[in-house]
Amino acid sequence: MKTQTGSVRFESVVKKYGQVTALKKLDLSIEPGKLVTLLGPSGCGKTTTLRLIAGLEMATEGRIHIGGEDVTHLTATYRKVSMVFQSYALFPHMSVRENVAYGLTVKSIPKAEAAQKADSGLELVGLSGYGDRLPSELSGGQQQRVAVARAIVLEPEVLLLDEPLSNLDAKLRRHVREEIRRIQQRLGLTAVYVTHDQEEAMAVSDEIIVMNNAEIAQIGSPSDLYEAPKSAFIADFIGDANLVPCEVEAITDTLASAMLDGQKLNVPNNGIGKGTAQMVLRPHALSLSAPGATGLQGQISYAAYLGKEMQYTVETPVGPLFIIAPVQANPFAQGDSVSVEILEEQARLVSA
């Protein structure tokens, strides 16, 4: 199966519903063959963006290009994109094969040819032999794959996926997302994937577009976002993070010295100027020891044993800190006084 994979470009796209602005002046560009995720909390505009690409919503202002062609005024019917829906949206009155062949038959492709293409699509998602069943006779994961097959047999320029895993249980989710990624890479498809689950986004994407309040908060590869968050929002949204206010006092080429609760810490310089800032402390970037002279002094207010690790909440002068520590022979207990050590090279600075 071949595809003519296409790029997606938004030029100053604005979407308003009456008085409500769903998207503020969005500029973005997605390269052919990449899987790009739109990630963000609910109501951030990620689904609106996806529906604008699909043509299910029309831009209020700005222009949209797909595969180099201006499609701003084309409705969904005439755009070469197809979409996998959160609810799968399989037609309940059609067999699996009829579902997959639907897009082909509405293009007046002969029935036999459409059925044949549908079968090869089903084979691609590992469902050969299920063509005669009704969608209601398949499990959730299988229905999901039928929805993917139905979208890719049309050889779209762009494949859109709207929270495709949210109706699956946690264990199946990992399996299906690997499957989607494998098919996308094998076919070299351009894919736009919407999710609110940051772990899922990190696992499948070439690039992640994090959205917040109807605009883009940061674009980058999964490791960029985790390692170099540009704002407190990103730091907090991608992975767990403790955000602690600090004062940047001096900057060198590679390091920035920041004062945190009277302690001077030398953390990597990621472009923050002098003055008030926030320090991003990942739960793994903090270690606990018995009370001592160095580190933040605190008291454990909550301790949980999770098998592979310990999770602690520690009350410190800079506020409660969430810490993950390996399981030890004698873990700390609630009420213990401890000293929190900050691993300086793993800390990051973001603006306050």
Added chain:
Amino acid sequence: MKQTVLIWLAAGLASFALLPWHMTDDGLLDPAWVNDGAPSSGLSIVLSGGWWLAPAGLALGAALALQVLIAEPVRRARLTLGTAVAGLTFMAIQGLIIVRAGPRLFEGILTGETILAGQPGMGAGAGICALALLFAGTISLSQSGKGQGDAFVVSTIGLIVALVAIFVFFPVIHILVRAFEVDGGYALNKFFPRFFSSDIWGLGCLVSDRSCGVGMNSLFLAVMTGVGTTLLGLSFALIFTRTEFRAKKFLRVLTVLPIITPPFVIGLALILLFGRAGTVTEFFADLLGWEATRWLYGFWGVYFAQLLSFTPIAFLVLIGVVQGVSPSMEEASQTLDADRWQTFRFVSLPLMRPGLANAFLLGFIESLADFGNPLVLGSGYNVLSTDIYFAIVGAVADPAKAAILAIALLTLTLSAFIAQRIWLGKKSYATITGKADSGQNASLNPVLKWVCYGTALPWAALTLVVYSMIIFGSFVKLWGYNHSFTLDHYIRAFGIDFTTGRWTGVAWDSYFTTLTISSVAAPLTALVGLSTAYLLVRQKFVGKDAFEFSTMLSFAIPGTVIGVSYIMAFNFPPIELTGTSIILIIVFVFRNMPVGVRGGIAAMSQLDRSLDEASITLGANSFTTVRRVILPLMGPAILAALTYSFVRAITSVSAVIFLVSAKHNMATSFIVGRVENGEFGLAIAYSAVLIITMLTAILLLQLLVGTRRLRRSDRVQTA
């Protein structure tokens, strides 16, 4: 798209040149218009001096030229749209101004022999030209905007708006105009004294022996009926949902009854029971020596009949409302130590309040619009709906009075309708969360339970007696005097002379007319109703709220008002339909459309929107989506709409009675005639046959739905 526009325009031009523009006396299929040599097509009328038809032809020609000459799509679409609108406007203006008797306005300017000769109503040629211009316009509109529109959607909206404008608004406006008419002219200042006269709104009956105004009578009756049906309906609903009552299935049957009951049947049965020679009356007269009175023929009789007729509607509404009260709220109340009465009084009842208001307003509107019961029983109590009828067909025909009364009635029903919209628009049924709610509803407190049993069950028994009277009464010679068994009534109505094979019964004509017209009207009603529902649920467009309101409006317009407005509006050009069967079909389609719309909206709301979107993103257009995804999934809703509009067309009387003609008589108006002649036996026999006909139709359609489901589960098993 360009092709579709071309085809429409070509069809329009062809019919302009070839088909008779005006309505022909013998109908289109009679070839008289081809042979008689008189100019008939739009083109030939223009050539022989009828210049006022030229704009329609010119617009079609110009639009066609635009399609061919202009390559740039958006400019082409905009110019075509403008041309089509101009053409339609000219068509409407010439039709409204130049009527059968020549020009109605601008007599000074419009002179000349041909124009003074006037013109008859529009016919096939005009109709196809108008459709061609409409669709050329709507398709162009969908191409001229920002790519928002889908040609199918815009065309459907355009068509429905045009139909509602012509067949709902145009007639109602006619009534309004008629009400201002004074001696051939129009006077604004005469309207108000007439509208507010004491004949309509007088309250004389409260302080003296004089009777109140008809408007007040109607209003009082409607409030009483609304309250009564709501309370009885609530009783039934509580028994149905909150008790261990055994015969719940039997109660369910009650909800079907009003749908299949012809309008006079309850009134007739009441006469047989409680009239002067009624069974019950005579029984008490013998037993207690009471004197038989005519109490039934007045307020109490009509009220009694309306309670019997409309309680099931309230019951149907309130079942849903009572079930909608979430069990978890009642359980919460009980865990907070409230007893069953407190739970009902302070939790359940307040949650039902919007539903109760809805049931009241429905009963109120139904009572105002009711025509059959007051006609049979209301001789001592005048109400608006029957007075309108008598103002048109009575000894002194007074259309202006009818128009005034119609406006009074319309004011009342519209106020109730708008009140209902505002009330229900604000309240949200917050208890229906979409989450599956487990848990059990609280059972009723014992006192309340016995109050419900005490009111609802005797009422159900009475309903049963009333309906069995219908069967019984049709088999006796002369009710009240001679109770010997006979089949005479059936033979007189539905006799067949087997020796000659002739249908000798007097009722056959109207029976077949009724069946034919209902079967034609039902699919059209379903089509218009469901298309409207599709547009309302699935499409976004400018003016959607106004669109929805106007399509629901015909529900609030009482049948008598529709009937009067139709004979006022469609009795002369440009649209001359009275006396045809077409007008009957149209009146059914637009009277019953709201039900199709509501049913369609309910069914379509259950189909996830992503199904449509999936189809659209897979490259299907709206039309394909409707045909291949939505329609197949809406089977039951379509059948329900079909059944309902079929049955409603059979039982409808209020609008129909103005529009029937000797050639096209309907069953209900035939029955009215028999009742007025005192032939109760025949009337009841005919009603019984109608009930059986409708039950058969309902069962057949139910069976169709049933087999459909079976086939699907078969398929599941074999796969």
